[in-house]
Structures are given as structure tokens and as C-alpha cells.
Amino acid sequence: MRSATKVLRDRGRRFLPLRHTKTSNVTERRFDALGLRPALLEAVAEAGYTSPTRIQSLAIPPAIEGRDVVGCAQTGTGKTAAFALPILQHLDADAGDEPCLRALILTPTRELAAQIGDAVSTYGKHLDLWHTVIFGGVKDKPQIKEMRRGVDLLIATPGRLLDLMGRGEIDLRDIEIFVLDEADRMLDMGFLPDVKRVIAALPKKRQTLFFSATMPPEIRALADSMLRPDPVAVNAQPVATPAEKIAQHLYFVDKRDKRKLLLDLLEEEQDIERALVFSRTKHGANRIAKVLDKAGIRSAAIHGNKSQNARTRALDGFREGDIPVLVATDIAARGIDVEGVTHVINFDLPNVPETYVHRIGRTARAGASGIALSFCDDEERAYLVDIERLMGRHLDRVDDHAFLAKAPPPPMTDLEARRGGSSGRGPSRGSTTNRSAGGRGGRRGRGRTGRRSGPSASR
Numbered sequence: 001m002r003s004a005t006k007v008l009r010d011r012g013r014r015f016l017p018l019r020h021t022k023t024s025n026v027t028e029r030r031f032d033a034l035g036l037r038p039a040l041l042e043a044v045a046e047a048g049y050t051s052p053t054r055i056q057s058l059a060i061p062p063a064i065e066g067r068d069v070v071g072c073a074q075t076g077t078g079k080t081a082a083f084a085l086p087i088l089q090h091l092d093a094d095a096g097d098e099p100c101l102r103a104l105i106l107t108p109t110r111e112l113a114a115q116i117g118d119a120v121s122t123y124g125k126h127l128d129l130w131h132t133v134i135f136g137g138v139k140d141k142p143q144i145k146e147m148r149r150g151v152d153l154l155i156a157t158p159g160r161l162l163d164l165m166g167r168g169e170i171d172l173r174d175i176e177i178f179v180l181d182e183a184d185r186m187l188d189m190g191f192l193p194d195v196k197r198v199i200a201a202l203p204k205k206r207q208t209l210f211f212s213a214t215m216p217p218e219i220r221a222l223a224d225s226m227l228r229p230d231p232v233a234v235n236a237q238p239v240a241t242p243a244e245k246i247a248q249h250l251y252f253v254d255k256r257d258k259r260k261l262l263l264d265l266l267e268e269e270q271d272i273e274r275a276l277v278f279s280r281t282k283h284g285a286n287r288i289a290k291v292l293d294k295a296g297i298r299s300a301a302i303h304g305n306k307s308q309n310a311r312t313r314a315l316d317g318f319r320e321g322d323i324p325v326l327v328a329t330d331i332a333a334r335g336i337d338v339e340g341v342t343h344v345i346n347f348d349l350p351n352v353p354e355t356y357v358h359r360i361g362r363t364a365r366a367g368a369s370g371i372a373l374s375f376c377d378d379e380e381r382a383y384l385v386d387i388e389r390l391m392g393r394h395l396d397r398v399d400d401h402a403f404l405a406k407a408p409p410p411p412m413t414d415l416e417a418r419r420g421g422s423s424g425r426g427p428s429r430g431s432t433t434n435r436s437a438g439g440r441g442g443r444r445g446r447g448r449t450g451r452r453s454g455p456s457a458s459r
């Protein structure tokens with residue numbers, strides 16, 4: 001493996017504290033104006049992207065320049081390309097004959113890691129670079145084998161990464177670009193200490209791209225501690241703003257009637273083609289899937305206790321339309337990117353209002369419209385208040401359904417009142433880190449614009 005230590009160019013920036021960093025508002029509407037190489041432009045065009053999303057317009061040019069970027073963006077905004085394209089460009093610019101681990105993307109869940117790996121395969125299809133994905137919950141041998149063969153870019157979840165680092169299988173000393181993806185989710189999942197250990201093993205001189213959907217104080221402090229003092233701050237709304245694109249209906253229902261209401265909706269509503277049902281707990285998700293099965297509705301549950309194979313199978317079935325209903329916990333669903341989700345059904349309301357926004361963002365992808373149906377029992381009414389205040393709007397109450405709660409509906413939420421203190425962050429924790437997947441594209445005789453000469457999955 002190559003062991004060249006790259007020296008980052010001196011970028012001669014003025015050093016400003018993060019809190020003084022200005023957010024750029026200039027958005028470029030054309031990919032070819034962002035400074036990307038032809039091989040990347042070609043891949044992006046082949047992916048069907050006609051113009052960059054806001055986060056891509058804002059983040060790609062400074063990232064290509066070598067600046068640190070701190071981005072407030074969630075899944076669905078196109079942020080993967082916003083960091084993956086500059087990384088690929090940087091790696092490709094001075095790749096040697098042999099792969100050398102020069103870029104690391106740290107992400108909290110196995111699904112996100114796998115998705116990022118797929119995206120890198122897509123965007124890097126015309127480049128001769130190697131990447132791999134590692135996460136826990138699966139055998140480590142294939143991952144170790146891949147690492148020993150050499151990669152340019154590694155996508156990893158924290159636990160397995162630290163494990164392999166501890167065993168001397170991964171060395172981060174040549175890392176030039178580091179991406180911390182979904183930083184706030186890392187915090188929610190209790191990964192912050194692991195993340196800090198990874199950061200401690202990185203070279204001080206490096207470029208960092210930092211992404212988080214929200215910026216609670218701990219995350220801002222983390223960003224301050226790990227970014228150079230001159231980051232470019234970018235802020236992106238999801239491709240579809242929930243308030244505009246998603247019809248949001250609310251069903252007051254007694255807890256014991258929730259399953260009947262779900263069945264009723266799935267059986268009666270003709271337009272529910274592909275529904276993602278959210279449960280707060282893993283057991284709840286299993287129970288819901290069982291009830292649906294009994295009623296002859298094809299479904300699958302995904303959560304942290306499911307094997308990686310079962311999760312992949314469920315997701316594939318859902319993507320391909322074989323399984324019309326996927327029941328998920330928040331952590332398992334994080335980052336799931338499936339087109340054509342017509343309905344998000346909140347069987348349980350989340351106790352963290354931001355989670356509601358993430359959940360309903362699974363529908364109305366890529367500008368399509370979508371529908372969110374939320375069940376609210378007696379105990380969840382306080383969560384509803386938090387959600388409505390965060391959204392700055394009332395959900396549309398459905399008051400003529402068959403399972404209306406016995407108790408009268410609560411008064412409309414006062415949207416102006418200060419938000420209450422229900423900020424116990426984080427849904428129940430799934431299994432920690434995740435599975436492995438290959439997704440290698442290869443060097444070996446670096447072709448110019450031609451496709452990789454090596455096989456694309458695993459060597």
C-alpha cells in the first residue's frame with residue numbers, strides 16, 4: 001500500500017471563529033459551473049441529475065478549493081454528493097499507482113454507510129479509485145481483506161472502525177479529507193466518544209466536511225473543536241420542504257385501537273401504494289408487522305435487532321415494490337432513501353419533534369408530494385404540541401374516522417408559546433454498528449475517462 005503522506009496545500013485563509021462564519025447564499029444552478037472534472041460531470045449526468053441541489057451548489061465549490069465545510073443538512077437534500085464529489089475529485093487529482101487511504105467518511109448507521117458506498121460507486125464510476133464500506137454486525141474478515149488490498153476512500157461506522165484500528169488493520173495517518181456525516185445522530189446514538197477517538201487518530205492537517213441535520217450545543221462545540229477556524233457554513237433545506245409538499249393528517253385514537261386504525265387505512269385507502277410505518281420500539285415494529293401479516297398485507301419490519309440480511313431483504317423488497325409496507329424504528333429508517341414512498345404513517349408519535357420532520361421527509365422525495373398520517377393517543381399529546389410548534393403549523397385533524405379517541409380532542413396547540421422541555425433526545429438505540437459491503441471500483445492501470453478496469457463489487 002502506498003504510504004505517501006500528502007501535504008495539503010497552504011490555503012492561506014483568514015482564521016475566523018465558527019460562530020462568525022457567514023453562510024453563503026449564492027447557489028449555482030448548473031453542475032458544470034461547480035468546478036467538477038468531466039469524469040464526475042459525466043457520472044452525475046448518467047445518474048439523471050440535471051441541476052445541483054442547494055447543498056451541492058453551496059458546498060461543492062469551497063470543498064473543492066480545500067476549505068472546511070460545516071453543513072446543516074439532513075438526508076434527502078443531496079448531501080451525499082455534496083461531500084462525495086469533492087472527495088473523489090481530490091483523490092483522483094493525484095492518485096498514485098497503488099491505493100492509499102486518504103479519505104474517510106464516518107456515518108452512524110449501516111444503512112447510511114451502505115447507501116454512501118452505493119453513491120460513491122455511482123459518482124466515481126469513471127474514476128480509478130477504490131473504496132470500501134465497513135460496519136459491525138457482520139464478519140470482519142472480508143473487510144480486513146479489502147483493507148489489506150488497499151483503498152483510497154473508506155466509509156465506516158465508528159465501532160467497527162475503532163475495532164479494526166485497534167487491531168492494526170486500519171491506519172488513518174494519511175487521511176487528507178474527513179467527513180463526519182449526521183453528527184447529531186452520532187450524539188443521539190451515544191457514539192460521540194467513539195467519534196472523538198477517531199478524530200484523535202486523524203492527522204491534524206486535513207480537510208474536514210462536517211454535516212448535521214441539527215446543531216445542538218454539543219454538536220456545535222464538536223464542530224468548533226475539529227474544524228479549522230475558517231469553515232464555510234452551508235445550510236440546506238430538504239429537497240421538498242415538508243410543510244409545503246407533504247399533506248399531514250392527524251388521527252386522535254386510543255392506544256388499543258391503533259392497529260385497527262392502521263388496518264382500516266391500509267385496506268380502505270386506495271392510494272397507499274408504498275407506506276413506511278414508524279414504530280417507537282423494536283417490539284412494537286414486530287407486533288405491527290405480525291398484525292399486518294395476519295390481515296394478509298405484505299410487510300416487513302426493520303430495526304436494530306434484525307440481522308443485516310433480513311434488513312437488506314426487507315429494504316430491497318420495499319424498494320422493488322414486492323413489500324408495500326415497511327415497518328421501521330427511527331434508527332433503522334435513518335437515511336432510508338426509497339423513491340415513491342406515498343405515505344409515512346406515524347403509528348407512534350416520536351418524542352423528539354425533529355424526528356417527526358426526518359420521518360415525514362421519507363415521503364415527497366425529489367420534489368414529489370407525499371402524505372403523512374400520524375396517530376396520536378392520550379399519552380402522546382404532549383409530543384404533538386412539540387411537533388406542531390417545531391413545524392409552526394397544525395397538523396390537519398381527521399375527525400370522522402372509525403376509531404376516534406374516546407376523550408375529546410385537545411385544544412389547538414398555541415404555536416407561539418415557547419417549546420416545552422421534552423427534549424430527551426434519541427429514539428431507542430438499535431444495535432451499534434453495522435454490516436460490510438464492498439462497492440469497490442478499481443485502479444490497476446488507470447484509464448482516463450474509461451471505466452475501471454477492475455471488477456466493481458469486490459476483488
Ligand code: AMP
Nearest residue numbers: 049051052053075076077078079080081
Ligand atoms: P441524499 O440527501 O444524498 O441522501 O440524496 C437524496 C436523493 O436525492 C438521492 O436519491 C440522490 O440520488 C438524489 N439526488 C442527489 N443529488 C441530486 C440532484 N442534483 N438531482 C436529483 N437528484 C439528486
